[in-house]
Amino acid sequence: MTRIWINRAGPSRVHAMRMLRNNPDGHPVIIHATRTNSSNPSQMFCDVPGWEPGGEASDEEYGQFVVDYVRDHGIRVIIPTARMAALSARTEDLAALGCTVMASSYEVSSTADSKTETYALARDLGIPVPPHHLVYDSVQFRDAVMQLRSQGYIACVKPDTGWAASSFRIIEDGATDLRALLTSARPVVDMETYATALVKARQQGERIPGLIVMPFLEEPEVSVDVLSTPQGQPLVTVPRAKSGWYREFREDRKVINIAHRLVKGFPLGYLSNVQMRYLHGEPVLLEVNPRASAGTFHTEGAGVNLYWEAVKVALGMEVSVRPQLGGRVFLTEEARMVPALPR
Template structure:
């Protein structure tokens, strides 16, 4: 059968998922649709059909429903606007499109780090000490509270900003030897406090920040596949060290990932990250979507990405083999040729009728060719 999959605001890293979707164990024919506000976005060149998408939320959802209807999209694999898409999941279901995401309440809980850490503390998932601050006085107080921990401190936005807002708090002066190594994302306590105070004085909205100890490496990123109840089906842990990734078999980390996925009721593809505090793994971050590096898991012989698509459409992931762990790999840059982006005719396209009748239960759909 044909499966039509749409990546909205497609990231460059999503290019690596496309071969995993096409080379699937069910031998389904996959057609990939990509949209982005920038019609010259490089990732679009890997898609079968591309269109520009509106940048504004108000215009996007009218566009999205129309896009799904015109192209008979089976699955949306969101790259952005996850919460808003989850809020409108029923509207997409009405046009026979499934959105691969957890419930909206789950997404709201995990995209706010202060809410996420507080929720984790109510479970059995360990969390390092942390403080939420939103003004200069709060920042200085938090730094003073952590003064006796003998650990470097860091600050990061509580919202979903990837790693862009992360800074190590470092008041030491610049040294000549610093020019002989790669720069680190550092800021002094006074610089961060001044930024918060200036924003407050100008009446700007000040985002909540998290202050916490800088946790010990390695960072272990666990790519998870789970059902809609948060029951873990498969998980693969990647320990990061520079450009090297080790596909680790760590029962303690896997158990914590299982607890986190169940506690937050994560669904389909998610990613749970850990680092170490006083020698023990602690929760760093929860992403209710596929991580940028999930393509690395294909080295284990497991196609988590396709298993999630099958679970969404059919109600089960198919046969998911036990991952082959212990391997090491290097993450390197690659280059892909760019062609002129061709924007297709926006008129409706004809499509071969689906193999199952309209209105048939999703669990009865088949992915047999």
């Protein structure tokens, strides 16, 4: 019986729990999942739900919480969702307790958390990256947008660190005209609205995070899930291109080579995800996630259970699966019964 802990487990990790329970080796597991609140779906589908500290906890405080939790519950493997730096900093302490964190080193996790630092490393590795500008105020922001426009690009903006999906915006003037309001919502904002928000934030003493301004890159977006050794040697690679409701498993050697060079160059251990889009018809790096992506479960369509194979790596077991590329999967919504909330 192997006890596996998924920290900061969100709804997408419910799929991970299913895959781990239904692992092809029939290996028994007990799945712990912690969250800052008890209403998250992950708390209803794991075997042992639990609480964890939120963003108010420092890396040191969170790391100590992790060590205590592992000691108290006999955890063998941690599948991290967040607080990568805090977890990576305590890998030796956790190893002494017989627990493996499926995470890269502290230095690697910190570098991967910054898109500009990731781009600098990628450039040193000879990997193509998009033109980009790191800005901290309205003047720098306007200058960056205008420079990209002068080069024929549509600009977009997102935070340099952290998960940027919800903060991503395409910069389009006239974004709130009637035609835009009568079509499907897009994450757009005009340049002056964004710049004004930066000015107000500065006046009110708010902290402005580093923002990366870059071209809005061409489709498709390709997300490459890679399982590797702790030293960054790729073992299983599944590229999946987004195409509406479909995910296509493409055997694209350019994309696969870029992902492998990044995984080896960082190096990234266990599960990681490399995202790419296209610039002038060629793939360029979008970002790197040193963790399992939310869509890792899509790779079941390529005939691999990546979550279980990653746990096998953490347990020192051999991995020999090969993905079946060339097919595609169709994404659907699924309704699941859950226990009634207490009145």
